[in-house]
Every structure is written in structure tokens, then in C-alpha cells.
Amino acid sequence: MGVLSEFFKGLRVTGRVLVDTVTGDGLVTTKYPEEFRQKPQRFHGRHVLNRYPDGMEKCIGCELCAGACPARCIYVRGADNPPDEPVAPGERFGYVYEINMLRCIFCGLCVEACPTEAITMSSLFEMSTWNREDAIYTKDELLMRPDGSVPHMFPDDPLARHKELETADGWLRATAPSGVAAYEGVQGWQGTPGRANWDPEPDQEARDA
16 A cells, blocks of 8 residues: 555656646746756856967966876877967967867866966857767867957857857856855956956965955
8 A cells, every 4th residue: 555655646746747847837947958057157168278368378388287187188288489479478388288078077177277277167068079079179179269259169059059158257267265265256367358357366365464
């Protein structure tokens, strides 16, 4: 008798949800892709390589992101900056930068390891492909343009929200120093061209002074 009671109890829940779905009340799903859910501020999505406001690349080719990656999906090779036309501040720049999205676990450790805030993560996650080669993102797809926009791997993809690569509000913020909750919401990124513009992040001692 107890088994039958639980069986009909389950049917009652199923029937109630079915009625709500037909009538439009209490829907628990969204009409994707016509409707997109609101993603959290720290959503780990597609990566972006940033520039400084003057257009120079932030990546210095140090390979710390590749070293911190637990999935070993990042490949970086640095090169010496051309003396006449430097690509990035300092002596070196990221000559080769590749991310294998099939291996990436979107943990965000590459963002935390980067000393120049060169790599961040957007809230875009529509990245389906038909072959493995298209899942390897290079600088052509990762590096933002001088105007602050970011190229998309598949510009004609109707399911992708390209605007999520063009707005600062959708990009991942770095964690506060020591994870102190009092610094939540404080702008902490260096400036970038286009719409994404953050002030440099001072250390915790400077903030308390």
C-alpha cells in the first residue's frame, strides 16, 4: 500500500506540472533561444584577450595561465617585442595564444594567474562546432579589436549572443584581494578600449590607508 501511495503521489506532481505547462502558469523553463536566462556576474564563459586603452596587447607571453591550467588546454609562446613597433609593453608579447575549448573546464584559474589582466572570461557559452579544429581558439578569435569589440568564431551563428562579447557588464571580474567581502563591487580592472573600462586595482593596504 505504501508503494502505491508513493506512486500516485508522484503522478499527482507530474499532473500538476503538466497542467501548469499547458495553461502557461508556473513554467520552469525558458523559451531558448528566443529567451536567454540572466547569468551570474562571475559566469565562466568564453575567454577574451584584452588590450590597453592605447591599443597595445596586455599579454606579455609569460605562460603563467598555461602553467596554472589544470586541463592543460592553453598553449602560449612569447616573442621579443619589435623595437620599432612594440605589440605589448615590456620586452615580450604573446606571439602564439591558443585555447582548446574541448579540454577547457572553465575554472577561471587562468584569469587569476595572469599578472597583467590580459585574459578574462565572458558570459558567452554558445560555442558548438561541427569539427575539432574549430574548437581551438587562437588570437584571431580571442584578441579584442582596437575598438573594444571581440570577434566571434561563428559570426553567422543565430544562437550566439554576440553582444556579450562587447559589453563590460558581462565580463568576469577578478576576485577581491584575499577574498574580502568588503571589496565586492569595487572596480578593479585596468582600462581597456571600447566599452570595457576599469580603473587599476590598488592593493588592500592602499585601500585601507
